[in-house]
Amino acid sequence: MKKRLIVTVATLCGITTLTGCGLVPVKSSKDIDPPKTVVYKSDEPSKEVQAKKEQTVKRELYLIDRNGYVVPQTFQLPKSASLAKQALEYLVKDGPVTDELPNGFQAVLPPNTEVLGVQTQKDGTIIADFSSEFKQYRTEDELKVFQAVTWTLTQFDNVTRVKIRVNGKDLASMPVNKAQIGDGLTREDGINFDQGDIVDIMNSRPVTLYYVAQGEMGDTYYVPVTRRISNEEKDAYTAIVNELVKGPSDYSSLVSDFGTDTKLVSQPVFKGGKLILNFNDGIYGNIAKNMINNDVLRPLVLSLTEQKGVKSIEIQVNGKLTALDQQGKPLSQPVSRPKDVNTKKL
Numbered sequence: 038m039k040k041r042l043i044v045t046v047a048t049l050c051g052i053t054t055l056t057g058c059g060l061v062p063v064k065s066s067k068d069i070d071p072p073k074t075v076v077y078k079s080d081e082p083s084k085e086v087q088a089k090k091e092q093t094v095k096r097e098l099y100l101i102d103r104n105g106y107v108v109p110q111t112f113q114l115p116k117s118a119s120l121a122k123q124a125l126e127y128l129v130k131d132g133p134v135t136d137e138l139p140n141g142f143q144a145v146l147p148p149n150t151e152v153l154g155v156q157t158q159k160d161g162t163i164i165a166d167f168s169s170e171f172k173q174y175r176t177e178d179e180l181k182v183f184q185a186v187t188w189t190l191t192q193f194d195n196v197t198r199v200k201i202r203v204n205g206k207d208l209a210s211m212p213v214n215k216a217q218i219g220d221g222l223t224r225e226d227g228i229n230f231d232q233g234d235i236v237d238i239m240n241s242r243p244v245t246l247y248y249v250a251q252g253e254m255g256d257t258y259y260v261p262v263t264r265r266i267s268n269e270e271k272d273a274y275t276a277i278v279n280e281l282v283k284g285p286s287d288y289s290s291l292v293s294d295f296g297t298d299t300k301l302v303s304q305p306v307f308k309g310g311k312l313i314l315n316f317n318d319g320i321y322g323n324i325a326k327n328m329i330n331n332d333v334l335r336p337l338v339l340s341l342t343e344q345k346g347v348k349s350i351e352i353q354v355n356g357k358l359t360a361l362d363q364q365g366k367p368l369s370q371p372v373s374r375p376k377d378v379n380t381k382k383l
Contacts, residue, residue: 092116095377097192098127098134099185102250103141104290106229106260107184110139111377121196122155124189125165140253145185147173153204161197162221163190171203172212179214184229187222188261198223227263231286241265244273246280247339247378248291249332257332258379259339260291274305274312277340294332296322302355310348311371312341315356324363327354331363334372342374349373 093113102108112134117123127134129146138144151168158164165186174182187199198221201208210217227243244266247259262285270276278301284293299319306313314337322330329352338350349371354360360368 096124099188100142101145107181108260109378111380122152125152145182161195163196164200166202176214179211179216191224229262231262231264240268244277245343247336248285250291294330312347313351315353328361338372
């Protein structure tokens with residue numbers, strides 16, 4: 038049986054606390070997050086708070102959640118001369134991220150690991166050099182280590198590939214369980230592999246999907262998962278939608294809020310960075326008429342904008358732009374990928 042996220046009236050009323058994960062519209066788009074409330078003078082941030090904010094920069098750190106998934110969380114980090122090196126330092130257990138970790142999350146690199154240096158090359162490769170403590174992770178954490186390092190570093194512009202060194206020596210494979218690094222690691226190597234269905238590796242290709250996880254405090258966040266789809270699926274966009282509707286594997290702790298009757302009524306149309314999707318009424322699920330749940334809309338946009346060239350999603354229902362977001366705002370304009378997938382609340 039497909040696992041679903043139970044959405045109650047209280048959840049709908051409280052969903053505005055997730056605006057840090059909100060989807061970002063293109064210039065002509067309307068934001069799917071609720072409108073900003075009036076800020077009275079007494080509620081305005083102090084000059085000290087504002088000055089502190091101006092001295093920080095947003096960065097995604099890939100951490101481990103309570104279920105063992107590698108998950109992006111966005112933090113305000115102090116500005117640094119080497120943002121890539123700093124991001125890696127925040128992946129170290131008992132390091133500077135410790136006091137800011139969300140409930141249930143932990144850093145991935147072994148304690149006392151030092152980042153000796155980071156070098157960026159013209160071909161998009163970045164080389165991360167660690168101290169020998171880097172080798173002291175558990176065997177079962179090896180994939181999590183290289184996924185967290187790879188996805189954290191490839192958030193930076195023009196970085197597509199990651200090589201790893203220890204004390205200045207290139208690694209051809211990871212040091213504990215010998216996972217191959219080869220010419221470097223990329224996002225195409227995957228993250229949080231879905232092993233639920235056995236697929237012919239030679240006749241399939243990976244896609245990244247986003248499913249919903251529930252935190253210790255009842256909050257929700259989005260987890261990237263690599264699943265393989267058959268090469269017989271010529272239309273990757275339709276295949277991704279079908280996989281989202283299918284939901285996560287039964288063995289996982291993730292959930293989906295797509296109704297099982299959700300279908301595309303026509304083939305997706307891609308043009309100029311915009312992907313047009315035309316759904317049946319099933320996209321509305323079990324909440325108010327014409328309204329699409331945030332935990333349907335956000336995974337849909339996150340998953341499809343992982344595809345090359347896709348910048349925004351236009352959502353039609355039976356050929357019309359009549360859908361509303363969960364706050365009741367019209368989805369009459371395309372919605373683009375959010376800058377921050379999950380934002381750590383400070």
